[in-house]
Amino acid sequence: MDNEKVKELEFSLSMERFIQAELLLLLKQKPSHGYELIQRLNDSEFKSAEVDAATVYRNLRRMDKEGMIKSQWEVGESGPGRRLYKLTAQGEEHLIVWAQYIVQQKIKLENFLAAYLRFNQ
Amino acid sequence: MDNEKVKELEFSLSMERFIQAELLLLLKQKPSHGYELIQRLNDSEFKSAEVDAATVYRNLRRMDKEGMIKSQWEVGESGPGRRLYKLTAQGEEHLIVWAQYIVQQKIKLENFLAAYLRFNQ
């Protein structure tokens, strides 16, 4: 476990940018564009509330700039142009860090719930 | 499960105010003041990084104002004055909602990890 990198995430994030992890995973499964990712997010098992489109587009642009994903403008046969995103090698590594971080967060929640239940019975 | 109330939390929080849940639980276990709560948080099983004092004090004041906890100024035999916090009935209810919310978040993380592992093997 690369605890150093998990620490880096810990530093600036709580659970806020969880959407990034979701997007990276979806893009690992298959390249996609923003609009489609929004639909896939709303279908996926790991969603809670309806996602906000602006948040998705903004996070995609950020990850693009940071090199985790790369985009390519597509003028399809129909509909407006769209930006097709693909996961990069760097993004794949980042997803691993995310997974480690999420494991830790899950443990944290479990510890909380254990303490909560222990005290409630 | 009171999904309406869990929804309310969902609305404005991601995982940011998780510290509130931790504080409510600690105060349910026993009344405490801010400085002590910081130490208890750093000892507790459900902590991740070192907690920031300002964040603790601010959240305590907020929850005080909102009626989830109530404070009482104490001039001890030694050391500077301190604010002793106790959990209120309303706070106890709120903690239940938090626990429900945390269960949901935990499931969300598990679903993510399941999808991640499924795709990685």
Added chain:
DNA sequence: AATACTATATGCATGTTGCAAATAGTTGAG
């Protein structure tokens, strides 16, 4: 021509955090 759907981007107010710094009483070391 009007409406709906696909598709992306941006502005703005709001809320939370971390760090730093201010304040202040108490205790212990030299």
Added chain:
DNA sequence: CTCAACTATTTGCAACATGCATATAGTATT
């Protein structure tokens, strides 16, 4: 006695992420 360290709380500020609303624009349907 004085300086440092510890207990204890508060406030200011910049940074950041989000949600909602809005703008833009191409395409398809009625």
